[in-house]
Amino acid sequence: MEKFTSVVEFSSFRQRILNERDTGYDKPTLVVCAGTGGQASGSNDVIRVIKRYVLERSLQYRVRLRITGCQGFCEMDPFIVVEPGRQLYPKLKMEDIPRVIEAAVGGYTIDDLIYKDSRDKKSYECQNDIPFFEKQTRTILGSNQHLDPIRIFNYIEINGYSAFEKVISNPDPEWIIEEVKKSQIRGRGGAGFPTGKKWELARASKSPDGQKYLVCNADEGDPGAYMDRSLLEGNPHSIIEGMIVAGIAIGATQGLIYVRSEYPLAVKHTLIALRQARDIGILGKNILGTGIDFDIDVVRGAGAFVCGEETALIKSVEGFIGEPRQRPPYPIEKGIKNRPTCINNVETLANIPHIINEGGDNYAKIGTPGNTGTKIFSLVGKIRNTGLVEVPLGMKISDVVYDIGGGAAGNAKIKAVQTGGPSGGCIPASMFDMPIDYDSLVQAGSIMGSGGMIVMDEDTCMVDVAKYFMNFLKDESCGKCFTCRKGTQRMYEILEDISNGKATLTDLDLLEELALAIKDTTMCGLGQSAPNPVLSTLKYFREEYRRHIEDKKCDAFVCKELVGAPCQAACPVGTEAWRYVAHIARGEYAEAYGVIREANPFPSVCSRVCDHKCELRCRSGQSGGDPVAIRALKRFVTDRIDPSEYKPIRHPWPTGEPPMVAIIGSGPAGLTAAHMLSLRGCKVTVFESECETGGMLNCAIPSYRLPRNVIKKEIECLIDENITVECNTALGKDISVDGLLNDGYKSVLLAMGAHKSKPLRLENEDVEGVYPSIEFLKAYNLKGEQLAKGRVGIIGGGNSAIDAARMALRQKDVESVSILYRRTRDEMPAFAEEIEAAEQEGIDIQTLITPIKVLITSGLFSGLECARNELGETDSSGRRRPVMIEGTEFTIELDTLIVAISEDSGTDCIIPAKSSGIEITNWNTVQVDSKTLQTNRPGVFAAGDVVSGPNTVIDAIAGGKKAANMILRYLQGKEMIEPAELNLPTVYVEPVSIEKIDESRVETPRASVDWRKRNFAEVEVSLSVEEATREACRCLRCDLEFTKKKEEKTHHTELAAVGGK
Structure with a gap:
């Protein structure tokens, strides 16, 4: 390779390459990602198959192959992008590759292999239209796709080294620094110090012999973060160009790239790029005859997390143990070999060529004031689309997580995102509207860090997350500061006790006190930010800590000693x-x-x-x-x-006359409580407003799911000599809470369920032919009345809607049944097996529909006017809001309409009289103490749907069991709050011997x-x-x-x- 000795020669060389870059580009190009992630997913096999197939069929003159570094969409590796159409074929199998090659040569698209969004199954023929890429601003990462990282000519073809040429033609350090200051770029390594200010200070620093150092910090120690690695692997020349410009700006003659040894591909590509740069004369002594000396060496670190801190990195470069030192003096004053040392992150330096080419003012237009430009994030965790994403600073977290990341990977909702690596903090989903910038993240209790972004769902235990990072940090602590060395160890031990169910609330206070002490007393930035995972999870997820300590429960089912089986x-x-x-x-x-x-x-x-x-x-x-x-x-x-x-085992009442307990409602909650109280010797009277017992079991669940003889037999076995049932007796009409207490009942349990359907709140909803779902279900289940006629529509997507639809289908005068739901099928809250059964039976499920008007003809219901919906912005639950599309109104002709959008709890019998004095929530449920289920009135308890709102049968049973236990404690004068115990398997059952299992x-x-x-x-x-x-x-x-x-x-x-x- 020719070595150039003047700026003119180099400029001519660049121009020649730029002029010739379109030659041969009329052929389709197969672009394969061969970064570390791509290779781990099989991209090397893809490349071998492509080469073999092309050569065997002499296609080398009809198609090109470009091997690149990481392109960001790691979730889809191994994949091929076909240019110029930019079709993306993800997760390819080796047998599919010949088809892709033939399609590229033939100029067509393979429909069954092209990228399809996992949410709506929509196909995308152009990479730029894929949601993962569409909202990104790929200033830095975008170049990776267009070049082979070990070919300097490829880099020049995409206008590489143009910033270097501009600077070397007229080396003006003050102008360079001014442009960087205008850009307002902040260091991408984590602290976010203004780069222009740092360079200005570095240039002003004096050295005894004029020697200054410029260091590119590529020591990326965050678990799950690989931005710097991917930049060095995929585009090392951009970092070299940025370093040369930076070296001229601050007056440095020696550059160092400090990279961990665990990145062999990054080291390999960087060394090749440095050799190529030296070969053409843009690195070394007297660069292009300008008298400027600047060279770059690679220093390999041992992978210590603490060496990401500037002063520890300097010690490591000098050959010592990486330990931070007190500042000041700052590295820009006294760094490597006591010489001024300016340290910048890989991503910061990769931005410099763009700032020089575009101008600082133009660069500052991206992002927000004080947080300009783009930032690359390593998006990993419980999310559909993992990989590297580059977005303007100031973009909302929700846009990254839900739009680019695609939302939750499984059925569990997204719970939080952790930013900033092990020293960062966890931000709850309720705060995802927050902009991603340095200041907002710090205010939220996290940091930007180098750009790690770990998405967590409801199956993630936040105590376990804090313990994981604290385990990492205690091992990575250099040990210089006592509070960091011993404090992180003690914090980990407390977290271990919490996750094992051995801690107390006092330990929680100690944990917080320790975290604050470490934050205030440690020397380096890593030690000061080490408590962030604990402090942020305590701030936003304290209830999880309390559940672990007081209730002995890990709701994410992660902490083994609390979960058991x-x-x-x-x-x-x-x-x-x-x-x-x-x-x-x-x-x-x-x-x-x-x-x-x-x-x-x-x-x-x-x-x-x-x-x-x-x-x-x-x-x-x-x-x-x-x-x-x-x-x-x-x-x-x-x-x-x-x-x-x-x-069952029975216990007589221990002393005196057995107390009388009144239970309002004979559903699963009421009857469970009655049975449990009866077993302990109480005299129980159950009051039921309907003509028979069972509550929602009889009223709402169709017999094809739950036969009536099954309910009857099970209830008969629960009713004994201690239990009296009075049907056709309603609270607020025939009895009252005060009356029951005056009649000698020592306690009252409210278990009336949720028997009232919520209305649509549309005009004419009360016309004949429109029925609330509970009324419709009760009419048949209790009276045998078949209300459905002709064409039936059901509004809703829950279990009541599916039950109503399948019941309507079985009624004799019904022609067809359609379910109308405002969201997508995947978001229907009904049981998946019931939805599937409904479709098998021929029920038409129409989604993304909103009813807007009830239609009447001759005083009778005749149909619905509806509108189509589309999915809009993501709401706090992680679901995209259905938004009505203007101009999409249409009419559905119907004869019967069943409204099944939800149910209200049975509190109407309490509210009007106001004599009971029982508090009701804003959700029209009975207000209770969550630990005791006692209302604001002593001795009056509530359980089941009347407390929770419409819920499942098993949850109602659980509520009844808990209520019975609390009533017993109340009657016996015990402390109401019972200390929780670990509920682990205790009975050994000998496993059977099996030779082979059908999986x-x-x-x-x-x-x-x-x-x-x-x-x-x-x-x-x-x-x-x-x-x-x-x-x-x-x-x-x-x-x-x-x-x-x-x-x-x-x-x-x-x-x-x-x-x-």
């Missing part, structure tokens, strides 16, 4: 699902039923209508397979054991569609013995980690007692 921990009533599954595997069905019934008085009901939270947390499903069909196994057992066979989940048998939609017979069928045994054997037996230890300990104790060993 996830299926048991997930069950609202604490059913030992693992235990009855183990008994089923052993063929012990009576024992299995006993385990279920011990925790749940409605096992047969729940085996049909439970929302099976246990399956959502089953480790078989979270480890890549399918969860165990726990509910189906429960159904298998309850169909084989009669409820009357179970004999596939058993399919729950169902009646045929054609038959079932013509009647109200039960749809789901019980498993066979063979199916149940096979499914039970799929259980991973998470309990054994706890019960096996206990069994072994007991065994060793017994051996010791008899003198064994």
Whole structure:
């Protein structure tokens, strides 16, 4: 390669390359990302297949191959971008590559391989239109796609070294610094100090021998962050160009790139680029004959996190242990070898050529005042689109997370984002409207850092997050400051105690005190920011800490010593699902039923209508397979054991006359409480406003899901000599809370459920033919009335809507049934299996529709005027708001309309009289103490949907159990708040010996569609013995980690007692 000795020669060389760059570019180009992430995903295999296929078919004159560094869309690796059309083919398999090559040569697109958005399945033929790229401003990263990082000619072809040429032609340090100051760029390494100010100070610093150092800090120690690595791998010449300009500006003669040894590809590409720059004469002595000396060496660090701090980095460069020192003197005054040293981040230096080419004023137009330009973030975690994103500073967090990142990767909602690496903080989803800039992040308790952005969902435990980062920080502490060395260790120990259920609220106070002490007393920036993960999680997620300490619960199911077996921990009533599954595997069905019934008085009901939270947390499903069909196994057992066979343990009232308790409502919450109180000797009277017991079980759930004989049999087994039921007796009409208390009842439980449908609030909604869903369901379930006629429309997407739709379909005068929902199908809150069953039965589900007018003809309901919706901005729940599209109004002709948008709790019987004195919330539910379920009136409790709003059957049962326990404590004069205990597996059940396991989940048998939609017979069928045994054997037996230890300990104790060993 020719070495140039003058600026004129170099300028001619650049111009020649620029003039010739379009030669041969009429051919399509296959662009393959071969950065570290791409190679880990198989891009090297992609490149080999391309080369072999092209050469075998002599296509080298018809198609080009460009191997690049990281292009940012790491989630889709390995992928190929075809230019000039910029079609992106993601996650390619080796057998697909020949098709892509042929499509590139032939000039067409492969529809089944082209990128499709995972949310709406929409195809995108141009890379720039893909949501991941559309909202980015790829000033720095955009260049990576257009060049091979080890070819200097490629860099020059995209106008590389133009800023260098501009500066070297007229070296004016003051002008350079002024332009950088005008740009208002702040250091991208984390602290955000103005780069122009730093350079100005560095230039003014004096050195005894005139020697100054410029250091590019590429020591990227944040877990999950790889921006600097990708820039050095994908475009090293841009950093070299920025360093040359910076060196001329501050008067440095020696540059250093400090990069960790864990980045071998970055080191390799950087060394090649430096050699090429020296070969053409733009690095070294007397650059291009200008008398300017500037060279760059690479220094490899050992990967210590603390060496990201400037003074520790300097020590490492000098060959010493990387320890920070006191400042002042600052590095720009006294750094490497006691010479002035200016340290800039990789990304900062990559921005310099753009500032010089565009001018500082133009650069400052991007971003916001004081936070200008773009910033590259490493977007990782529980998100659909992971990778490197480059956005203008000032963009909202929500835009990055939901629009570019695509939102949550799974069904769990996004909970928080952690910025700034281990020393950063966690920002809750409720604050995602905050702009991303240095000052806002600091105010929120976090930092910009080098640009790590870890997205966390509701399956992330914030205590565990704080513990993870504190474990990292205590190990990475250099140890120079006592408060950092011992303080981070002690903080980690406290967090460990919290996650193990051993801490107290006093420990929480100590944790916060320690964090503040470390922040105030440590010397370097890393030590001062080390408490950020703890302080930010305490600030925004203190309730999680309290739950760990007081309730012994980890709601994210992460902390093993609090969770035990996830299926048991997930069950609202604490059913030992693992235990009855183990008994089923052993063929012990009576024992299995006993385990279920011990925790749940409605096992047969729940085996049909439970929302099976246990399956959502089953480790078989979270480890890549399918969860165990726990509910189906429960159904298998309850169909084989009669409820009357179970004999619960009873306790007489300890002293004196048993107290009388009144329960309003005979739904699952009320009857559960009645049963539990009866078992403890209380005399219970249950008041029911309807003509029979069961509440919503009878009123709202169709018999094809829950047969009435199942409900009746289970309730009959709960009613005993201590329980009296009075039907057709309504609160506020026939009885009152005050009257019950005056009649001698020592306590009252309100469990009226949520039986009132919410209205649409549209004109003419009360016309004949329009029914609230609960009224419609009750009409058939309690009276046998078939209200649906002709063409039926249901508004809503929850379980009531699906139940109403499937019930309407089975009524004799119905022609068709349509469900209208304002959001997308994926966002429908109804059970997924019920939605699927409805579609199988021919129910038409129309989404993104808003009703705007109820139509009337001759005084009768005749249809709906609706409008189409589109998904707009993301709301606080992480879902995109449905926005009505103007001009899309249309009419749906209907004969019957059922409104199923939600239900209200049954508080109407309390509010009008105002004599009860019971407080009601703004959501029209009964106000209770969440720990005791007691209302503002002593002795009056509430549970179930009347407290929570419309909820599941199992949650209502759990509320009833808790209420019964609290009423007992109240009646016995005990402290109302009961200390929580760890609920871990304790009973050892011998596992069965299995040679081979069928890993596939058993399919729950169902009646045929054609038959079932013509009647109200039960749809789901019980498993066979063979199916149940096979499914039970799929259980991973998470309990054994706890019960096996206990069994072994007991065994060793017994051996010791008899003198064994």
